[in-house]
Amino acid sequence: MAALGATPPLTDSQAALLRARERAALIPDLLIEARRVVATVTTGWHGRRRRGTGENFWQFRPFVEGESVAGIDWRRSARDDSLYLRDKEWEAAQTVWLWADGSPSMQYCSKLALVSKESRALVLALALAEVLSRAGERVGFPGVLNPVSARNAAERIAAALTRHRPEGDMPDGQIRRFSELVMISDFLDPLDKVLRTTSHLAQRGVSGHLISVYDPAEEDFPYAGRTEFRDPETGARLLSGRADSLREQYRQLYFARRDELSRHCQRLGWSFLTHRTDHPASQALVHIHGRLSGGTFFNGYGG
Template sequence: MTIDLRQKAEALAAPLPALLAQAEHLAASVLPGAHGRRRVGQGDEFWQYRPATTSDGAGRIDWRRSGRADAHFVRETEWQAAQTVTLWVDRAQAMAFTGSKDRVPKADRARLLGLALAVLLLKGGERVGLLPDMPPRMGRAQLEPLTLALAADDATDFGTPPTGAIPARSQAVFLSDFLGPTEELERTVAHAVAQRVRGVLVQILDPVEEEFPYQGRSIFESMSGALRHETLRANDLQARYRDRLAARKDALAALARKSGWQILTHHTNQPPSHALMALWQTLDGGR
C-alpha cells in the first residue's frame, strides 16, 4: 500500500516542475521584472513626485525638490498593504476537452493562467489563495502547494466554485468554461459581493465550442461519458447550439454587470500571454 501511494504521489507530482516553469516563463514574458500593482498610499517606500495642487497643505510640500524648480512638488509614497486574491480554477471533466490535438485542453490553459497570475501577484507582495481550501498567503513558498493543488482533477462533469472561503474586501478570479449549471456560480458570486469582494470571470473556450462545425452523423459525449447524444444531422443543431451559447454568454455578462465584476473570454488557440495581460490589467484597474 505504501509503494502504491508513493507511485501515485510521484505520478501526480511529475508534471509540476514543467507547469511551474511554464507559468514563470509566461509571467516573465508578460511583465518582466514586475513589482506588483503599485498605487499611491500609506507607506515608507518612495514612489513619485507630483505637482502640488491647491488642496495640498504646506506640510505636504517637498521643499528640497521644489527648490530645484519653479513649482511646488509633493512626495508620494507607495501603498504597502498587501492585497488578497483568491483563485478558483475549474478542473472538472468538461475542462479536459480540446477540439484538436494541436491545442491544449481547456483545463491546461486554465491551470497555466491561474499559476502565472499567482507568480505575478506573489512577486508583487500580494497574498494568493486557491478555492476550495488553500488560504491566501504571501511569498514564493505558496507556489509549490498551489501547483500541487492545481495538478489534481475533479471527477464531476462541470465545476462550480464553492460558496464562502473568500476573504472580505479582497479580489477573486474564477477560470472556467462556465458551461455547467449556473445556480452555484450565482450563489457564490452573490455571497462574495456581500463580503465586498471584487472579481473577474475568465471564460475559457475551445474554438470548436464557438463554431460547432459538425456535419452529418455525429455522436456527442460528455468527457466523463455520463451524457451521450447521437444525431444523423448534426448541422441541424448548429443554429440552436449557437443560440444557447450566446444565451449563456449573455447570462454571464448580466451576472458580472449586476455584481460589479468583470468578465473576460479566452480561446485556447490564442496566446496565453494575451489573456494574462488582460487579466492583470483588469485586476490592476480594480485597486
C-alpha cells in the same frame, strides 16, 4: 460479461483516481509553462498600482463633489480652472484567491486546440500566482492552499495540486470579505447556479474576476453529418444525423449565455474575460493583470 481479453470499464472511483494521477504528472510541466508565459509579458511591469492609503504618489485625478477637500493638490489645481486630488498608491498586501475549475468538462480538447481547458486554466492560475507573489500579495487556492505571502507561491500551489486536485464546486467558505477572487472555468454549470454563486460572493464583499476558458470547437461548432455528443459531467449522449443543422441555433444560445454572464458580472462590479485555448495564454494574463492592477474596468472578450 466482458469479452475475452477486453479491458473492463473503470468504476467512477477508479476513473477519478486515474484523472488525479494524470493531473499530478502534468503539474510540473504546467508550472514551467506558467513561468515562461510570465517571463514573456512582465518586462517593465511593476506591482499592482491602485489608489489607496500608501505614501507614494500615484496620479492626479479630477475632484468630485462630496470628496474630502483635504486631498486637493492646490499647486496642480492652480494650473487651470479645475480642482485635482493627489492620489497615493495602495501599499497594503491583499489576499487574492485563485481558483481553476477541476470538473470533467475542463478536460475537453478538440483538434482545433493544442491544450485542454484544464491545462490552460492551471497555467493561468500559476502564472497569476507567480506575478502576484512577486508584488508581495498573499495568494491562495481554495481547498488546496491557504493564502501565503511568499515569492514561491506558484511553486507551493503546484506542489499542493500534485497531492490534491479538488473537482466540482469551488469551496467558497474560505473566501473572506475584501479579498479578491479570480475564477477560471468554462462556466458550463447551469447558469442560475453560476449567477447564484457569484452573487453570494459579491454580497459578502468579495471582488471577483471571471476568466471563461473555452475550446474553439465550443464556440465555432465545426461539426457536420452524423455526430454523437456526450456530456462529460453526466454521461448523457445525443446523436444527431445532421450536426451542421444545429450550428446556428447552438451559437445563438451559446453567445446569449455568455452575454448574460458578462452583464451579470458588470452588475456586480466584477470583471469578465473570455479566452480561447487556441490563443496564447499571455493574452489573458495581460488582460487580467491590468484588471488586478486597478486599470480601466474591463468586461468583455479577450481572445
